[in-house]
Amino acid sequence: MAERIPRTPVREQDPEVRARNFEEVCLGYDAGEARREASRCLNCKIARCQQHCPVHVDIPGFISRLAAGDEAGAAEVIARDSSLPSVCGRVCPQESQCEGACVLGIKSEPVGIGKLERYVGDWSIAHADERQVEIPAPNGRKVAIVGSGPAGLACASDLARLGYEVTVFEALHKIGGVLVYGIPEFRLPKDRIVAREVEAVKRLGVKFMTDVVIGRTMTVDDLLDRMGFDAVFVGSGAGLPRFMGIEGENLNGVFSANEFLTRANLMHAYDEAYDTPVYAGSRAVIVGGGNVAMDAVRTARRLGAEAVIVYRRSEAELPARVEEVHHAREEGIVFRMLTNPVRILADEQGWVKGIECVEMELGEPDESGRRSPVVKEGSNFTIDCDVVIMALGTSPNPLIRDTTSGLDTNRRGCIVADDNGATSRPGVFAGGDAVTGAATVILAMGAGRKAARAIHDYISAGSQDN
Amino acid sequence: MFKIVSRRDLAPNITEMRVEAPLVAASALPGQFVIVRVDEESERIPLTICDYDPEAGTVTIVTQSVGYSSQKINSLAEGDCFLDFTGPLGRPSDLIDIDPEKLRDMKILFVAGGVGTAPVYPQAKWLHEHGVTPEVIIGARSKDLFTYVDEMEKVAEVHLATDDGSAGYHGLVTGLIRKLIDEEGRHYDHCVIIGPMIMMKFAAMTTKEYEIPTMVSLNALMVDGTGMCGACRVTVDGQTRFTCVEGPEFDGHKVDFDEAMRRQNMYRENPKTKRNLNHKCTCHG
Structure with a gap:
């Protein structure tokens, strides 16, 4: 029956016009369009879309809330697994992930999951000021994050929510990593989206230091041995072209x-x-x-x-x-x-x-x-x-591997880390392109979140020993 | 924000600034560089570190006004701030890795040209602090274009050369290198050349004749300066190398200088930089 409702087309800038400007190409769904598209979801018992999401967002869960007009509820569901919905909704390869697995896609067109996620993400940004951010009491432990791209932002916000004092070190003058230097404005607006996602992380109490090149201005060894950080997460991204x-x-x-x-x-x-x-x-x-x-x-x-x-x-x-x-x-x-x-x-x-x-x-x-x-x-x-x-x-940047003692890298020069981001050096975790080589925003974000949990376990275990 | 704690003009269009940047000052070593940005609209400009003081938390840079962005830097006054001041970037000079015992027996020659004199200073000073007094050739078109001579004389034996004969040896640095070796019988084990690309090319050709191992410090175009963009690539010994993470010093006998000079001018004819170059700077009245 659901096939009767065709996939809701998304409004876009006219190609002739947009080929001469840097404004965003896709204009996204409005509330009515989002609700209509959400109503197409069959709410499958075995959610293939969720299985095919690299971070397993509860897709039927957020879409059913959206279909009921509950944007805040939808945002909460996504937030359990993804910290950057307005970014991932725009840049994820949905056709080979969630939407590629959607049952509706077999006979007709899959649910516009990416556009719905983007709608929820943008709604959250627009309503950020109305929500009280709960910052837990500081637990007295410090974690350093190297790089402010998707992996670093995700790791930082999860750790801040657990009460850690988190400092993110960024080599460039602007926060966001590939989201600001790599992905163009016409695909991912910098002020309207990226800067607001960064603000959300700042509201959790995360400190950012731009113009600091880890491996040059200071090293990972300095952070751990001299500056009192209990752990370091390296999300330094891809490297040399x-x-x-x-x-x-x-x-x-x-x-x-x-x-x-x-x-x-x-x-x-x-x-x-x-x-x-x-x-x-x-x-x-x-x-x-x-x-x-x-x-x-x-x-x-x-x-x-x-x-x-x-x-x-x-x-x-x-x-x-x-x-x-x-x-x-x-x-x-x-x-x-x-x-x-x-x-x-x-x-x-x-x-x-x-x-x-x-x-x-x-x-x-x-x-x-x-x-x-x-x-x-x-x-x-x-x-x-x-x-x-x-x-x-790209091939991996040599700065961190050349200046960090006891950090194993593989034949290609990528940092070696297990599924939870733990490297060969105790206290040093890594994730994102620095580990995998060039990949996607969502995989980097997922790696940052896994590492945050692993860092929490590592530091908690250490505290019990003391 | 990174405050300019002192500023002085060294020569026409050449300005020295001491900038408050404690993190950079704490880690800087001879041969490294910084990337600066004046304001939100500015380019990221790489500048070789000319001195650093970890205790005072300051880093010294010397900038020659050649285009819009360097003019913009030099228009800043004492007390003004750089929006960004990142570093230290690049690998330190190879000299600091040499065993100090061995270093003491080495005769080291620096060849400095124009605005390249200031970046030689931290290397000469470092050697002097480690018990070695290097020789430094400073070349300029004319004597009023000399910079850092007084500072250099405190840490090195200085030889001057001017194109017009207004001070020191009358001629190019290449002639003075020959004179020191052929006529004065001096011998050098290692040479470092810093200056305009064309001067480095010919000075390196000269030291090659005398088989003196030679490093040159390349001031390639850069954007991020951290190994991401590849704008700074140069050909050394037939291989593409990245100046920002593998340099800025390379074997002067193996650098493809003609390519490096051509690449350095890549944006000279860009309509945008042309507009910028035509910009009337009112900062100096």
Whole structure:
């Protein structure tokens, strides 16, 4: 019966208009739309959506409250498992998680779980001032958090709720990590959403110190041995940008997606009032197929460039969220699938003038289970362009592993931590991209929350010994 | 906020500021740098640390006005504040890892050019405090462009060179390196060169002829300065390296200076920086 109600479409900015501004693309549900969409949920006994959520949010539980018009109740249900609903509602790959598992999706379209979560998250932000925040009595124990991204924020707020004195150390000048330097404004508004989520953490009594680079300004050893912290959580995120190792990668006009996005997002380079420059050229080729590649290509488009994605596999293998690919296409992004760069061509001044690529075809599945791309010999061709942006992922930042004694890292340089975030060094916990390599906001947030529980257990056990 | 406790002009367009930054001062070592931001709209600008005093909690920087952002820094007065002052960043100079016994037997030469003189000072001072008196060549176009000569003379044997012959050796630092070795029979075991990219390139070529192991301190473009953006990548010995976390000092005989110079100018022709460069600074009347 429920199939009779079609999925409630979400309002979006017109593609022609939004391709020239940095305002948020998706406008979200209003109260009526949210309630209507919530009423589609079958409230399954065995909730496949919840099973497929990395942090197992009680999805039928929050949606049923929403369907009854109880936003506050819905917010409480989500808050049990997620501390960043307005962020995750916007950036989670729902199609491969909750919505991908929704029973309604078999015959019709799944419930718009992401948009509903976003609605509840935004409702919470709008009503934050009306709710009394209960801060427990301090338990006299101090925990340091390295990095203010999703993992660090989640860990900090859980520990603060348990009575810990929590200090978050952030290397950059702004709090939020990838939420402020990586994900663009048009996907995740900085002042309206990220800053408000950070405020909520501050209201719990968490202290933030920006401009402090752990591993340089002070070390993890300093925090534990000299500064009286009982435990440290490392959520320092991903690190150095990867390049392909092809000719011409250091030409002028070749950027990592991290540089390009940091200039645009953190440094507001797209805004005339800010000093930091950014250069998108007249035609920008972005190499890669993940969410970061989509963010970079759509940013380049908004800066006035004709923007092209070059990806070595086919559309089915694109790791980006389906919605991002869809939005990018609507905005006029050109997709060159089964195409791989072999070198970048220079003009006389050493600036990019084109990118030479080869055509690829899909062969046997590789270890990731995806069919591996194979070069079609002699298929070389050139795309004229003046900017190339490499969105190929990152390798771990060396600062913390090089300056922390007794901290094991794996072959790839990621910090080794168990399921609860415990590392080889007692008192040091870690989670998020610093452990897993580049992953998602929700996984980082989940890791931060698990580590908070493990830190609580670790410190509680220590107190009993004393 | 990071307060400027003292400020003085060292030469036309070159200003020294002592900034209250106790956490940075407590951990700083010779060869490292900071990233500063004047206000909310500012760029993040990397500057090599020129002195630090852990007891006073201050860090000294020297800035030459070359574009909009450096002008903005130099327009700040004593008592003003930087919004952000992050560091110390980068790896310290290799010199501090050398066994002190061995260091005492080493003849160390610094070659400083222009605004690069000030960042040589903490390294020379550190050596002096560890019982070594290095030699320092300071080069400038003309004698009124010299900076940090008095400070340097307290910790090192100083040789001056000017392009116009107004003080010291008449000619480029490369000529003076040759003169010290060929005519005065001096010998050097290690050399550190800090200054404009073009000067570092030619000075390093000269020390290579004499087979003196040489480090150069690169002032690459940076955004975050913590190993995230890759703007600062340079080619050293055919490998791409990140100046912010692997540098800023690299083997001067292996750096691709032509590429580094080209990359340093990447944003010069950017419409936005052009607008900024045309900005009329009214700070100095």
